[in-house]
Amino acid sequence: MKSLENAPRIYVGTYGMYNSGSLFGKWFDLTDYADAKEFYQNCYEYHRNEFDPELMFQDWENIPEFLISECSLDDKAFDYFQALYEMDDDTAEAFKIYSEQINSWPGNGKVLGDQVESFQESYRGYFGGSMKDAKIEYTYQYIEETGLLADVPATLERYFDYEAFARDLFLEGYTEVDGYVFADY
Incomplete structure (x- = not known):
């Protein structure tokens, strides 16, 4: 879990863009954030061109299904990844x-x-x-x-x-x- 190739990442777009026919978004590497609050703030900042963007997780890598869905990331995910980082x-x-x-x-x-x-x-x-x-x-x-x-x-x-x-x-x-x-x- 320590290598960059295994880093947890999420491609974040918005439902508004998706419903307009666009997959516009960005890959966010979760190792860049200390917690969910910081991650969500960065996502909303990236999609600031929309009024009240509703985030959509269109794809993800190295994140177990029990921690993520199309519209949410479990608050415990960052603690989980920290625990994994401390393991071989x-x-x-x-x-x-x-x-x-x-x-x-x-x-x-x-x-x-x-x-x-x-x-x-x-x-x-x-x-x-x-x-x-x-x-x-x-x-x-x-x-x-x-x-x-x-x-x-x-x-x-x-x-x-x-x-x-x-x-x-x-x-x-x-x-x-x-x-x-x-x-x-």
């Missing part, structure tokens, strides 16, 4: 998935700090590596970390059904999305 790219992607698909932020009513804390407790890592199935890859790590088969003789350990155990593990207790694994608590 893989963790930031995992946090986006967690907030969008696992724990429905900001709709869950949590403040961002609590959302980050619950993410850190839930996130188990990215498992899109050497194995074809992230769930099975995580299961191997889980079994090793918990010592589940530590007391089993090596001759019997090879008969353990990792695929079946992975299926059961992810039926209750864990969720996998695009290789990212989260505990369901």
Whole structure:
């Protein structure tokens, strides 16, 4: 999230211009603003040629759908992007998935700090590596970390059904999305 190519940007026009057949507007890079108030002030200043412009977000990049719509940007967006900036790219992607698909932020009513804390407790890592199935890859790590088969003789350990155990593990207790694994608590 730290590179300029991944910067959150919005193309801002107005409904008045759009209804007149014009897509006139400008790309605004959200990293240029400290908060939503400053962003909106700049948007209105840019469209000062209209009397009471109604802003229209015609396109956006690197902004999750849960923070933006055609006519609004969530007030928490700038705090969200600041939190992402403090994370490495893989963790930031995992946090986006967690907030969008696992724990429905900001709709869950949590403040961002609590959302980050619950993410850190839930996130188990990215498992899109050497194995074809992230769930099975995580299961191997889980079994090793918990010592589940530590007391089993090596001759019997090879008969353990990792695929079946992975299926059961992810039926209750864990969720996998695009290789990212989260505990369901």
